[in-house]
Amino acid sequence: METFYATTRWLFFCVLLTGFGQVAAEEEIQPNDLDVIDWELAKERMALLSQLGYHPFLLPLVMENRDMLGLTKDQVNTFKEWRSKYRVPLIHTMNQIIQARVAFQRIALDPGTTEEVLLAKQEEIFKLHKKVLKYQLSCRRNILDTFTEEQWDNFRFLLTENGYVLD
Numbered sequence: 001m002e003t004f005y006a007t008t009r010w011l012f013f014c015v016l017l018t019g020f021g022q023v024a025a026e027e028e029i030q031p032n033d034l035d036v037i038d039w040e041l042a043k044e045r046m047a048l049l050s051q052l053g054y055h056p057f058l059l060p061l062v063m064e065n066r067d068m069l070g071l072t073k074d075q076v077n078t079f080k081e082w083r084s085k086y087r088v089p090l091i092h093t094m095n096q097i098i099q100a101r102v103a104f105q106r107i108a109l110d111p112g113t114t115e116e117v118l119l120a121k122q123e124e125i126f127k128l129h130k131k132v133l134k135y136q137l138s139c140r141r142n143i144l145d146t147f148t149e150e151q152w153d154n155f156r157f158l159l160t161e162n163g164y165v166l167d
Contacts, residue, residue: 055136056164058143059083065158069151082142090135097128 059079062069066076104121107113147155156166 055133055140057136057139059139061158061162062143062155068158069147069154071151075146078142078146082139086135086138090132093128093131093135097125097132100125100128 063079104125108118160166
């Protein structure tokens, strides 16, 4: 189990440095500004971290397929603005969950730890999960408000092609 947590921490660190670490100056838009982030790699790493909750991380999939979805420059800028605003706090919260889970496991194996303490610690983890979910729902709302009906239909197709089960 310790290997799982070490691996999870390593993956998170990789997401932080590799998937999101290369950001161009926001005030200067370059023609290849969006390509600074490797969206395919970000999507793969977020999938590994998706064990932290049930809602999928959608923005990497949207940005990786922006041409297929026919996103306009304004739509791309809307998603970039969301990413700029929420990326760091989201990653920070996910890191807190990983750390809290490791700490929980350690105290859970201590015979001196009471059930009340474990329940309180688990409640803290649940609150962090809820915080991540709120970021994910904010991203979802941003996508729903930004996409046209045709783009949403194309995105649903893209989701099924990536293994998501839709109604």
